[in-house]
Amino acid sequence: MGHSLVAGVDIGGTCIRAGLVSEQGEILSSREWPTRDFPEPEKLVNLLAIECQKMAEEHSGYTWVGTGIGAPNGNFFRGTIEFAPNLSWKGIVPLAEQIEQKTGKTCLLTNDANAGALGEMLFGAAKNMHDFLFITLGTGLGSGIVCGGRLVYGHDGFAGELGHVIVNPGGRLCGCGRKGCLETYCSATGLIMTYREIHSGGKPESFGKPQNITAKHIYELAMQGEAEALNAFEQFSKTLGEALANAVAITSPESIFLFGGLASADDLIIPKTKKYMEASLLPIFQNKVQILCSGLPENDAAILGAASLVWNQLKKS
Amino acid sequence: MGHSLVAGVDIGGTCIRAGLVSEQGEILSSREWPTRDFPEPEKLVNLLAIECQKMAEEHSGYTWVGTGIGAPNGNFFRGTIEFAPNLSWKGIVPLAEQIEQKTGKTCLLTNDANAGALGEMLFGAAKNMHDFLFITLGTGLGSGIVCGGRLVYGHDGFAGELGHVIVNPGGRLCGCGRKGCLETYCSATGLIMTYREIHSGGKPESFGKPQNITAKHIYELAMQGEAEALNAFEQFSKTLGEALANAVAITSPESIFLFGGLASADDLIIPKTKKYMEASLLPIFQNKVQILCSGLPENDAAILGAASLVWNQLKKS
Numbered sequence: 001m002g003h004s005l006v007a008g009v010d011i012g013g014t015c016i017r018a019g020l021v022s023e024q025g026e027i028l029s030s031r032e033w034p035t036r037d038f039p040e041p042e043k044l045v046n047l048l049a050i051e052c053q054k055m056a057e058e059h060s061g062y063t064w065v066g067t068g069i070g071a072p073n074g075n076f077f078r079g080t081i082e083f084a085p086n087l088s089w090k091g092i093v094p095l096a097e098q099i100e101q102k103t104g105k106t107c108l109l110t111n112d113a114n115a116g117a118l119g120e121m122l123f124g125a126a127k128n129m130h131d132f133l134f135i136t137l138g139t140g141l142g143s144g145i146v147c148g149g150r151l152v153y154g155h156d157g158f159a160g161e162l163g164h165v166i167v168n169p170g171g172r173l174c175g176c177g178r179k180g181c182l183e184t185y186c187s188a189t190g191l192i193m194t195y196r197e198i199h200s201g202g203k204p205e206s207f208g209k210p211q212n213i214t215a216k217h218i219y220e221l222a223m224q225g226e227a228e229a230l231n232a233f234e235q236f237s238k239t240l241g242e243a244l245a246n247a248v249a250i251t252s253p254e255s256i257f258l259f260g261g262l263a264s265a266d267d268l269i270i271p272k273t274k275k276y277m278e279a280s281l282l283p284i285f286q287n288k289v290q291i292l293c294s295g296l297p298e299n300d301a302a303i304l305g306a307a308s309l310v311w312n313q314l315k316k317s
Numbered sequence: 318m319g320h321s322l323v324a325g326v327d328i329g330g331t332c333i334r335a336g337l338v339s340e341q342g343e344i345l346s347s348r349e350w351p352t353r354d355f356p357e358p359e360k361l362v363n364l365l366a367i368e369c370q371k372m373a374e375e376h377s378g379y380t381w382v383g384t385g386i387g388a389p390n391g392n393f394f395r396g397t398i399e400f401a402p403n404l405s406w407k408g409i410v411p412l413a414e415q416i417e418q419k420t421g422k423t424c425l426l427t428n429d430a431n432a433g434a435l436g437e438m439l440f441g442a443a444k445n446m447h448d449f450l451f452i453t454l455g456t457g458l459g460s461g462i463v464c465g466g467r468l469v470y471g472h473d474g475f476a477g478e479l480g481h482v483i484v485n486p487g488g489r490l491c492g493c494g495r496k497g498c499l500e501t502y503c504s505a506t507g508l509i510m511t512y513r514e515i516h517s518g519g520k521p522e523s524f525g526k527p528q529n530i531t532a533k534h535i536y537e538l539a540m541q542g543e544a545e546a547l548n549a550f551e552q553f554s555k556t557l558g559e560a561l562a563n564a565v566a567i568t569s570p571e572s573i574f575l576f577g578g579l580a581s582a583d584d585l586i587i588p589k590t591k592k593y594m595e596a597s598l599l600p601i602f603q604n605k606v607q608i609l610c611s612g613l614p615e616n617d618a619a620i621l622g623a624a625s626l627v628w629n630q631l632k633k634s
Contacts, residue, residue: 153465161599169559177600254473280483283494
């Protein structure tokens with residue numbers, strides 16, 4: 001396996017990136033395309049087969065041995081992307097099988113957060129850890145759970161939906177159609193909604209100014225000491241900390257990794273989230289569980305995570 | 318392994334039971350002692366070594382090969398019972414090591430609910446299942462989680478504390494010292510509290526009559542159609558169903574097994590809990606997860622579960 005390369009492919013709503021990843025987690029080459037260029041998955045299958053081979057040929061002595069894919073609503077067991085809300089592909093797309101047939105090499109697929117968790121274990125800050133949670137804080141909240149050194153897929157391959165734990169029954173309407181999911185509070189979108197509610201005196205219907213604020217703006221305001229922005233981060237951390245305490249009671253991790261721009265927002269999230277988590281933890285878990293910033297480089301994490309699906313399998317066999 | 322026997326030992330607050338269990342899950346012999354007879358663990362270690370050997374000698378052709386123990390606050394990794402609230406043993410008791418030294422045979426230990434989950438997988442209704450939750454409804458609420466055919470112990474061996482997920486922040490005071498834990502609502506104790514609250518018009522401080530009602534009484538009243546008792550079971554099922562929906566989002570099980578007297582309370586819990594769980598489930602999990610009554614015989618479940626700790630390891634090796 002010394003000179004093998006695995007293609008890691010990240011399928012996002014805006015762009016698709018592919019890179020060749022070495023056993024040590026180096027990305028030797030990469031490519032990027034707009035997602036809208038692929039109205040049908042077949043076009044992507046054909047392009048990946050050609051482009052990954054081209055990239056591999058740039059590195060003499062290396063062989064491209066397989067492809068890992070991270071995609072929204074990706075199902076590991078079936079190798080499918082199922083009803084992905086951010087893609088124009090409809091229904092259930094058997095992408096892993098199509099890529100295996102086209103390339104003649106193994107192809108594994110899962111969702112972005114699961115891929116990220118494996119990436120953290122193989123190439124990030126969770127090396128040598130067997131039990132941890134990996135949480136992505138972006139537009140939504142995704143999670144991957146590693147127990148006993150293995151990713152938890154569950155019976156149907158969709159385990160790890162911590163973002164859709166209901167933390168406030170009857171609360172904010174979520175994209176999934178239900179109300180009060182964790183990700184409606186603890187994500188960039190949730191932070192913005194909380195900030196607007198604070199500005200409007202708690203009335204969620206009548207959002208006051210500023211209308212088009214971003215999570216980054218709120219972060220900057222908080223760093224300048226604006227009370228409302230600091231309050232929004234405080235509420236974010238309280239809701240996240242309490243939800244993590246419940247997740248700890250179920251899975252008992254060694255560490256919890258937070259990934260994404262918000263996670264690294266200086267001291268605005270991690271220390272506060274830790275404080276609220278500890279206050280809600282069952283005594284037997286107190287002062288045992290770390291909350292850490294992901295050790296994966298933000299721009300390359302998706303490719304590394306996707307490739308680690310195949311690297312993880314190669315290392316086991 | 319055809320003629321091996323494993324001792325299953327159940328350590329409870331009232332009594333300690335030990336039985337020899339065959340590979341097929343038959344209990345060939347068993348013994349029972351009052352827990353108060355063992356103010357020091359050493360006395361139990363000595364007795365078990367003698368009694369299990371005696372029982373084994375009653376069955377010619379069989380060999381006693383190891384001991385599995387289910388105990389409150391049992392830790393699998395360390396083989397310890399740690400600060401068990403219902404036992405007079407103080408601090409951390411390295412019981413598995415003591416039994417191994419005395420008997421010269423392997424000894425494994427975990428908590429009651431984890432042992433029950435393994436028992437369900439080896440000898441009960443979860444045969445051939447790889448992903449399920451096992452929930453004990455007794456004085457409290459315990460849980461064991463099986464993912465990918467393996468029990469989830471977590472980093473420190475205490476995973477699976479679903480009873481201590483906080484479902485109502487600031488709610489009922491729990492034995493763990495925090496407020497609003499699931500088991501303060503969904504257990505025999507919780508059912509009684511709910512019933513009393515209903516009788517006192519919702520004021521938890523001023524419990525009305527009847528003071529000394531048991532969960533069994535409430536069950537009988539519900540079967541007679543008493544509105545308050547039916548209401549108490551309805552609230553029980555709603556809280557449990559919503560908590561299970563959140564646990565499903567994290568672990569994606571094939572089935573959820575309920576164990577204990579309350580679980581088999583005719584149609585008062587399972588169908589209603591299923592209804593409330595479905596109403597709270599993320600769409601991708603709807604109509605996929607069964608809620609079933611445990612297939613373990615109630616009186617023998619603890620011994621079978623404890624023995625399955627060792628049988629599970631023998632079958633893997």
